Amino acid sequence: MRTRVATVSVFCLLFGLTAVPARAQYGATAPSDRATGETYHVEIGGYFWNPSPEIAITSESLPGIPGSRIDFVKDLGIEQSRFRQLKVVLRPATKHKFRFEYTPISYEAVGSIKANLVFNGIEFPVTLPVATDMKWRAYRFGYEWDFVYHDRGFVGVVLEAKYTEVEATLSNILDTEFVRARAPIPAIGVIGRVYVVPNISITGEFSGIKLPESINEDYRAKYYDFDLYGTVNFNDHVGAQVGYRSLVVFYKVKGDEGDLRLRGFYFGGVARF
Numbered sequence: 001m002r003t004r005v006a007t008v009s010v011f012c013l014l015f016g017l018t019a020v021p022a023r024a025q026y027g028a029t030a031p032s033d034r035a036t037g038e039t040y041h042v043e044i045g046g047y048f049w050n051p052s053p054e055i056a057i058t059s060e061s062l063p064g065i066p067g068s069r070i071d072f073v074k075d076l077g078i079e080q081s082r083f084r085q086l087k088v089v090l091r092p093a094t095k096h097k098f099r100f101e102y103t104p105i106s107y108e109a110v111g112s113i114k115a116n117l118v119f120n121g122i123e124f125p126v127t128l129p130v131a132t133d134m135k136w137r138a139y140r141f142g143y144e145w146d147f148v149y150h151d152r153g154f155v156g157v158v159l160e161a162k163y164t165e166v167e168a169t170l171s172n173i174l175d176t177e178f179v180r181a182r183a184p185i186p187a188i189g190v191i192g193r194v195y196v197v198p199n200i201s202i203t204g205e206f207s208g209i210k211l212p213e214s215i216n217e218d219y220r221a222k223y224y225d226f227d228l229y230g231t232v233n234f235n236d237h238v239g240a241q242v243g244y245r246s247l248v249v250f251y252k253v254k255g256d257e258g259d260l261r262l263r264g265f266y267f268g269g270v271a272r273f
Contacts, residue, residue, distance in 0.1 A: 034151045036199035037233035040272035045087040047268030049245065052080055053107065053261070055134070057168055059179040060255025061121025067255065068117045072168075075117065076132040078107040085266065095156075097144040105136035105262070119170050120177040128172040136260065138247070139163040140225075144191060153194040158207050160187045162223055164249055166258060181258055183251055185209060185223045199233045208248075220252040231270070242267045 055072040072078045083105050090098040109132045117124045124130055139162065146156035162185045169178040189207020196202060208224035229243020246263045 033198075035153075035195045035201065035233075037201075037231070037236055037239055037270075037272060038151075039236050041091050042273045043087075043089040043091070043270055044272075045085075045089075045241070045268055045270040047085040047087070047241070047266045048082055049085055049103070049262075049264060049266035050080065050082045051245070051247075051262035051264030053078060054259075054263075055107075055261070056257075056259045057166075057179065058255070058257040059120040059168075065118070065121050067119055067121070069257075070117055070119060072107065072109075072132065072134060075113055075115075076130060076170075077109045077111040078132060078134065079109070080264075081107060085268070095146040095149050095154075097146075097156075099140065099142040099144060099158075099160075101138075101140035101142075103138040105138065107134045108132065117170075120179050122175050122177045124170060124172060124175070128174065131171045133169040133171075135165075135167045137165040139165075146191075152198075153201070154192070156191045158187075158189040158191055158205070160189065160207055161185070162187055162225075164223075164251075166260070179256065181251060181253070181256065183221065185221060187223055187225070189225070201231045201233075202229075203231065203243075204228045218252070218254045220250070222248070222250045224248040229266075237272050239270045239272075240267075241270060 053073060055078070056069055057072065058069045059067045061067070070076065083103060086102045088100045110129060112129050113124065113126055116126050140160055141163070142158055142160035144156050144158050146154040148155040164185065165182045167178060167180045169176065187207045187209045189205060191203065191205040193201050193203040205227045206225070208222070210222040211220055213220055224246070226246045227243060229241050231239050231241045233239040242265070244265050247261070249258070249260045251258050
């Protein structure tokens, strides 16, 4: 349901931007009056993101020894945390952008568990407290082409390579076990931006991919990324942003599964050159 809402939000932006101005319908050429903040070649953004985590991992060490489906929030007690994000955009031409994003995510917790858990072939008994250390590094490398571009907004298509690296470690006084998953995931998406006034914009973006189960039952994956944010540009070089992001990653590789969802608000600023 949330994915549908995300898609509808983005396409509402796209519909508003693809409407042809009345001036263009009669053959007149409008003078260029580009919005504040749209005359850059390099944009660097730094953000603080405070998402609510939903994380479940199953790890099977040997065939025939299935792992428990471990909910890292309910079973291990990880809590909501704030993370930093870095975004860089290189814009060699008005309609073309090369994008990079890095989000390091980390959770730690120590506490008692409510039931015995099997993780990577090792049983963690309920009688011993468990320490949890989870690291999730999310990278995005992308190309954006704004096939519709006006002085007060644009519509574009995004082609991406998303690289996800997840490492989870559980330990008690007797054992320490970890699991690591790495996956480059291609994705395609859309982006739209409108300026409600010359220096304030609203941007919506959705990208993702899903590998059908029919291809191989032992290998499945999906990646959905929805981002909706507003920007206040103080001038062409500096702006502030606040937004909401939903990131969903699911993978299955034989007996190992991961279902990771982060949703929440973020804020930060951008510098342009």
